[in-house]
Amino acid sequence: MAARMDVLLGAQWGDEGKGKVVDVIAPQYEVIARFQGGPNAGHTLIFEGHKHVLHTIPSGVFREGTINLVGNGVVIDPIIFLKELKALDDAGVDVRPTLLVSRRAHLILPTHRALDAASEAEKGKAKIGSTLKGIGPTYMDKTGRNGLRVGDLERHDLMDRYTVLKRKHERLLAMYGQPGVDAQAEAEWLDAARTLRELQLVDSEHYLDQALRQGKRVLAEGAQGTLLDIDFGTYPFVTSSNTICAGASTGLGVAPNRIGAVTGIFKAYCTRVGSGPFPTELEDDMGEQIRKAGHEFGSTTGRARRCGWLDLPALHYAVMINGITELAMMKADVLNGLDTVRICTGYKVNGTYTERMPYDITTGVEPMYEDMPGWGELHHEAPLPAALERYMARIEQAVGVPITLVSLGPDRAQTVLRKGALVH
Numbered sequence: 001m002a003a004r005m006d007v008l009l010g011a012q013w014g015d016e017g018k019g020k021v022v023d024v025i026a027p028q029y030e031v032i033a034r035f036q037g038g039p040n041a042g043h044t045l046i047f048e049g050h051k052h053v054l055h056t057i058p059s060g061v062f063r064e065g066t067i068n069l070v071g072n073g074v075v076i077d078p079i080i081f082l083k084e085l086k087a088l089d090d091a092g093v094d095v096r097p098t099l100l101v102s103r104r105a106h107l108i109l110p111t112h113r114a115l116d117a118a119s120e121a122e123k124g125k126a127k128i129g130s131t132l133k134g135i136g137p138t139y140m141d142k143t144g145r146n147g148l149r150v151g152d153l154e155r156h157d158l159m160d161r162y163t164v165l166k167r168k169h170e171r172l173l174a175m176y177g178q179p180g181v182d183a184q185a186e187a188e189w190l191d192a193a194r195t196l197r198e199l200q201l202v203d204s205e206h207y208l209d210q211a212l213r214q215g216k217r218v219l220a221e222g223a224q225g226t227l228l229d230i231d232f233g234t235y236p237f238v239t240s241s242n243t244i245c246a247g248a249s250t251g252l253g254v255a256p257n258r259i260g261a262v263t264g265i266f267k268a269y270c271t272r273v274g275s276g277p278f279p280t281e282l283e284d285d286m287g288e289q290i291r292k293a294g295h296e297f298g299s300t301t302g303r304a305r306r307c308g309w310l311d312l313p314a315l316h317y318a319v320m321i322n323g324i325t326e327l328a329m330m331k332a333d334v335l336n337g338l339d340t341v342r343i344c345t346g347y348k349v350n351g352t353y354t355e356r357m358p359y360d361i362t363t364g365v366e367p368m369y370e371d372m373p374g375w376g377e378l379h380h381e382a383p384l385p386a387a388l389e390r391y392m393a394r395i396e397q398a399v400g401v402p403i404t405l406v407s408l409g410p411d412r413a414q415t416v417l418r419k420g421a422l423v424h
């Protein structure tokens with residue numbers, strides 16, 4: 001019987017711990033498929049004393065026999081891609097036999113990165129806080145119908161197409177008063193692109209259709225998070241792709257009616273990196289304490305992440321937009337030992353109480369909190385403390401979806417499955 005494709009995605013502002021959970025549940029799947037984003041993502045996996053950070057390559061690579069597919073919705077920087085492959089080689093994992101790359105995925109050129117930097121510099125104080133990986137300009141060329149795709153690497157006129165796009169970028173860079181990219185950077189990119197061409201390039205929509213027809217279990221892995229979605233995030237402080245569940249359909253070519261379980265990953269608190277509104281942000285000692293305890297520094301850029309209390313209206317919004325069927329709560333251990341844990345249950349927007357995420361949360365939004373008793377230390381072998389169970393029950397009651405996985409530390413082993421729902 002044909003199988004459904006499950007989806008795993010971020011329910012906050014990214015960095016929720018998607019990489020860890022994909023690695024934990026990957027043995028249940030035959031295929032892990034990344035559906036959007038690019039090297040702006042940093043997905044961290046920790047096991048057997050080693051830490052691995054993946055940017056473009058799906059987080060199933062450490063599970064033997066799993067196929068890892070980079071979907072059409074992803075944007076690829078060949079240089080970063082090869083660095084990731086090299087890091088995996090160094091870790092003793094030859095991913096090439098099980099790594100598939102969609103011909104429809106778009107390529108990030110060195111000039112896209114230069115444009116990203118130029119655009120941010122031009123915005124000054126209003127900058128997005130982009131990771132400067134060229135993500136926005138690459139998706140702009142995709143929707144503007146100017147992009148270069150992985151499949152173009154197989155064409156005889158690749159260099160002509162590359163040159164046309166580069167020239168367009170040079171004209172734009174000149175408009176910003178910025179130079180083009182030097183010959184060495186270009187040569188490095190072209191070399192990396194040629195190596196990328198030697199990987200297994202596939203028509204991934206057909207591959208996935210076949211896999212699902214054969215009853216194979218497929219998990220779609222998201223990048224970023226719902227509140228960074230181009231349509232439903234805190235625009236314009238968002239990324240340039242659809243990070244939501246619908247993005248798994250367009251980013252992989254799998255029809256919506258073939259989607260099964262949708263797992264939303266969230267932290268027991270909130271973080272955000274880069275600019276943009278963040279109603280529950282803690283700009284005090286408490287925020288600093290969470291940042292320290294949670295090692296809240298970007299996996300891709302090393303920037304300090306902004307920290308705040310859990311925001312239920314935002315989480316509820318993510319459940320609605322994505323059709324989340326189950327939740328995974330990460331980093332509960334970071335709040336260990338607090339007497340009181342706060343939870344935002346609603347907002348006052350210009351004086352009126354609401355539990356609904358408004359159109360604009362930039363100004364006039366005051367978070368309303370409920371205080372809950374904290375918990376002590378957590379051990380994954382032991383039953384979860386009653387205070388933590390009550391915290392989770394409050395969340396489940398507010399958003400109407402069960403928390404089926406709780407993460408109590410960064411290691412693969414520090415994971416508790418509840419109600420068994422993630423083990424299909």
Ligand code: GDP
Binds near residue numbers: 017018
């Ligand atoms: P992703 O982008 O969603 O994959 O998340 P990141 O890897 O960028 O950030 C999550 C960070 O939290 C990483 O450093 C993980 O190793 C770490 N992490 C994941 N789960 C837990 C947890 O339950 N507790 C703690 N303390 N750290 C965790």
Ligand code: IMO
Binds near residue numbers: 016042135237274
């Ligand atoms: P993962 O997959 C957290 C943020 C950037 C910036 C905005 C736009 O690891 O969760 P971009 O480079 O996409 O143009 O940046 O989005 N951002 C992320 N924040 N986690 C990520 O990915 C992110 N990818 C982009 O900080 O605010």
Ligand code: MG
Binds near residue numbers: 041
């Ligand atoms: Mg990350």
